Each structure stands twice: as C-alpha cells, then as structure tokens.
Amino acid sequence: VPFDQMTGKIWFNGSLVEWADAQVHVLTHGLHYASSVFEGERAYGGEIFALREHTERLHESARILDFEIPYSVEELEAASRAVLKANNFVDAYLRPIAWRGSEMMGVSAQANTINVAIAAWQWPSYFNPEERRKGIRLDFAEYRRPDPRTAPSKSKAAGLYMICTVSKHMAEKKGYADALMLDWRGQVAETTGTNIMFVKDGVLHTPLPDCFLNGITRQAVSKLARKRGIEVIERAIMPEELGSFQEAFLCGTAAEVTPVSEIGQYKFTPGEITFSLMDDYMKLVDPSLEEKKLAAVG
Ligand code: PMP
Incomplete structure (x- = not known):
C-alpha cells in the first residue's frame, strides 16, 4: 500500500485526523525551501524509547532553523502517546515533523505558521x-x-x-x-x-x-x-x-x-x-x- 493510502490516525496541529486528511498545500514553505525538521522514534511494548530526548531534539532542531514549535515538549509527548493509542500500536515507529506553512512564498517566511504532525506506522526492521x-x-x-x-x-x-x-x-x-x-x-x-x-x-x-x-x-x-x-x-x-x-x-x-x-x-x-x-x-x-x-x- 502506498504510504499516503494507509489508514489510521495522524496527529495534525493539535487533533487526531484520518490518515487521508493529513494534507498540506502545494505552496508549503517546508516543501519549497526545506524549512522542516523531524524526528524518528520507536515504541516498544507500548513505551516510546527516549521520548524526552527526541522531543527536546525536535524543539532544538526547529530553533536552529529559526522557528519555534508552538507546542511544548510535554504537549508533544502526550500527542505521541495519543497517536500510538489511537492506532492501537504497541511496537511502532513514530515520525513527528514540524514545518513552515503556506502563507508566504519566498525565501523569507517570517509570517508563516508552524505546523506539526505526528504519524506512526509499523516498521519492523530498517534493513532486511x-x-x-x-x-x-x-x-x-x-x-x-x-x-x-x-x-x-x-x-x-x-x-x-x-x-x-x-x-x-x-x-x-x-x-x-x-x-x-x-x-x-x-x-x-x-x-x-x-x-x-x-x-x-x-x-x-x-x-x-x-x-x-x-x-x-x-x-x-x-x-x-x-x-x-x-x-x-x-x-x-x-x-x-x-x-x-x-x-x-x-x-x-x-x-x-x-x-x-x-x-x-x-x-x-x-x-x-x-x-x-x-x-x-x-x-x-x-x-x-x-x-x-x-x-x-x-
Ligand atoms: N544520523 C542520521 C543521518 C540519522 O538520520 C539518524 C536517525 N535519526 C541518526 C544518525 C541516528 O540518530 P538516532 O539514534 O537519534 O535515531
């Protein structure tokens, strides 16, 4: 199944939405100018390993690209857990991502909103x-x-x-x-x-x-x-x-x-x-x- 056709819930700017509804506009700054940062986390037995370190790194990654994630570390941690739960996952890979939105087009993006999403899927082994x-x-x-x-x-x-x-x-x-x-x-x-x-x-x-x-x-x-x-x-x-x-x-x-x-x-x-x-x-x-x-x- 192509990734964008999977089913499940994705946390998208504060709420859990259907997989197919987690969409962005084609004029998204993150797509044109790579103003985007992400994380990769794994849950084992229902617990996300090193969740605090990953979430803090996401905040720091954004700060380095000169933007502030509009959700606290605690809020993002709760969101990650909510995604796992909503999809009934025990062992899963999680992908939090934050990016500049589509309000302004050009290198400068001072007024663009910062978007955040967290998806999760089953990814047993990265290598064969x-x-x-x-x-x-x-x-x-x-x-x-x-x-x-x-x-x-x-x-x-x-x-x-x-x-x-x-x-x-x-x-x-x-x-x-x-x-x-x-x-x-x-x-x-x-x-x-x-x-x-x-x-x-x-x-x-x-x-x-x-x-x-x-x-x-x-x-x-x-x-x-x-x-x-x-x-x-x-x-x-x-x-x-x-x-x-x-x-x-x-x-x-x-x-x-x-x-x-x-x-x-x-x-x-x-x-x-x-x-x-x-x-x-x-x-x-x-x-x-x-x-x-x-x-x-x-
Ligand atoms: N280097 C690169 C380029 C990576 O993508 C990753 C995976 N995030 C790592 C190193 C390892 O980082 P971590 O152990 O925090 O997943």
Missing part, C-alpha cells in the same frame, strides 16, 4: 532482517557531510537529507544496503540514516559527532558498552583505517544496532561485541522482551 545478522554491505557515498559552517548540522533538518537520499539511491543501484558518508575533511562520519561504530581489539571506536547528529541510539549504545567494561573512544577516523577494525555496526532509532559486513573494499565479521550490544540495546528499549521470550519458551 535476513541480512541483518550476517551484516549489511555499505558503499562509500560521493557526497560528504557538510562543514557545520555550511549547514546546520546539529538540526535534524529535512534539507540535510537531500544528499542522504541521493547517496542511498546510488548505493542501492549498485546492490548495497546503504552508503558510508565521509565528512568535509574526509573523515568517516555516518551513513545516510545512522551513526557508525567500529571494534578493534575489544575497544569501540566511533567518529566524533562534530558535524552530524550525535544520535540518541549512539549515546545509549556507548553507555551500554561502558557498562560492560568496553572502552569507547570518540576520535577522527580516516577511511584508510577501516582495514584495521574487526567489527563494524550501525546505530539509529530505525536501524537499532545493525552489523556491517562490508564497506567498499573493507570486510568485517560481526562478532561478540556487536551481538552483545545488539542484545543489550533490545533489552534496554524493550523491557517486555524477557517476558515475551519466557512466554514463547513456556
């Missing part, structure tokens, strides 16, 4: 589940993450995804699942929708998030690793170094923890650390997992 355990294959992207002086890299701004969609399409056309983007300096940055981590001799190495999102999943996984006594080093990683890592994995709300088996000419074997962190992450986000497992066994 069969490929997931053996690791996915990444290409190198042509585009690089921009210098923070060139783009608002701390905002989860729709406009920053232009180079992600193009990079992902180019990788998919060549048979890869995704693309690894370098940053403007040529350092390893992230994929088109996730952060990335590497394992070398029992230690985690991950790029410093100084020109891309410091993902909520990335931060949670770093904490889980440290809890296991695994050292986490944030540093500049050059692509030439990739051959020295034994394991590689992605982290993001949609992708959760996904092992990587290849990046261009470099090969990795998903191993103990990746699998332990995958399990730790699933247990953290879905406390009902243990009960479900026991129920399945019993």
Whole structure:
C-alpha cells in the first residue's frame, strides 16, 4: 500500500485526523525551501524509547532553523502517546515533523505558521532482517557531510537529507544496503540514516559527532558498552583505517544496532561485541522482551 493510502490516525496541529486528511498545500514553505525538521522514534511494548530526548531534539532542531514549535515538549509527548493509542500500536515507529506553512512564498517566511504532525506506522526492521545478522554491505557515498559552517548540522533538518537520499539511491543501484558518508575533511562520519561504530581489539571506536547528529541510539549504545567494561573512544577516523577494525555496526532509532559486513573494499565479521550490544540495546528499549521470550519458551 502506498504510504499516503494507509489508514489510521495522524496527529495534525493539535487533533487526531484520518490518515487521508493529513494534507498540506502545494505552496508549503517546508516543501519549497526545506524549512522542516523531524524526528524518528520507536515504541516498544507500548513505551516510546527516549521520548524526552527526541522531543527536546525536535524543539532544538526547529530553533536552529529559526522557528519555534508552538507546542511544548510535554504537549508533544502526550500527542505521541495519543497517536500510538489511537492506532492501537504497541511496537511502532513514530515520525513527528514540524514545518513552515503556506502563507508566504519566498525565501523569507517570517509570517508563516508552524505546523506539526505526528504519524506512526509499523516498521519492523530498517534493513532486511535476513541480512541483518550476517551484516549489511555499505558503499562509500560521493557526497560528504557538510562543514557545520555550511549547514546546520546539529538540526535534524529535512534539507540535510537531500544528499542522504541521493547517496542511498546510488548505493542501492549498485546492490548495497546503504552508503558510508565521509565528512568535509574526509573523515568517516555516518551513513545516510545512522551513526557508525567500529571494534578493534575489544575497544569501540566511533567518529566524533562534530558535524552530524550525535544520535540518541549512539549515546545509549556507548553507555551500554561502558557498562560492560568496553572502552569507547570518540576520535577522527580516516577511511584508510577501516582495514584495521574487526567489527563494524550501525546505530539509529530505525536501524537499532545493525552489523556491517562490508564497506567498499573493507570486510568485517560481526562478532561478540556487536551481538552483545545488539542484545543489550533490545533489552534496554524493550523491557517486555524477557517476558515475551519466557512466554514463547513456556
Ligand atoms: N544520523 C542520521 C543521518 C540519522 O538520520 C539518524 C536517525 N535519526 C541518526 C544518525 C541516528 O540518530 P538516532 O539514534 O537519534 O535515531
């Protein structure tokens, strides 16, 4: 079913509306000039993981694009929960989005209303589940993450995804699942929708998030690793170094923890650390997992 033909309820500027009625005008500023910011959240067992962090990030993303979301963090949190409930979802992906409306057309949009919507749908796995355990294959992207002086890299701004969609399409056309983007300096940055981590001799190495999102999943996984006594080093990683890592994995709300088996000419074997962190992450986000497992066994 095409996405715009699904059914269910979407929270739209303060009320729950039918899926088909959540429409915008073709002269929406957000569409023409990318004045739009969004979030990606997941609910597990009826609870939205890190809802406060995501909602605060949405507010901050908007502020960076010089607009104020007309709903408080608490109001948006209640709206997210209402969307889950209205659609009878227990496990789901949520997509809050805020954008400048259609009252003014042109680069300047001082008087445009700020619109907010929250949709939810069932999105079990961002990457092919069969490929997931053996690791996915990444290409190198042509585009690089921009210098923070060139783009608002701390905002989860729709406009920053232009180079992600193009990079992902180019990788998919060549048979890869995704693309690894370098940053403007040529350092390893992230994929088109996730952060990335590497394992070398029992230690985690991950790029410093100084020109891309410091993902909520990335931060949670770093904490889980440290809890296991695994050292986490944030540093500049050059692509030439990739051959020295034994394991590689992605982290993001949609992708959760996904092992990587290849990046261009470099090969990795998903191993103990990746699998332990995958399990730790699933247990953290879905406390009902243990009960479900026991129920399945019993
Ligand atoms: N980088 C990009 C480009 C992303 O789209 C995402 C997903 N929001 C992430 C990193 C990971 O962020 P998070 O863990 O907060 O979902």
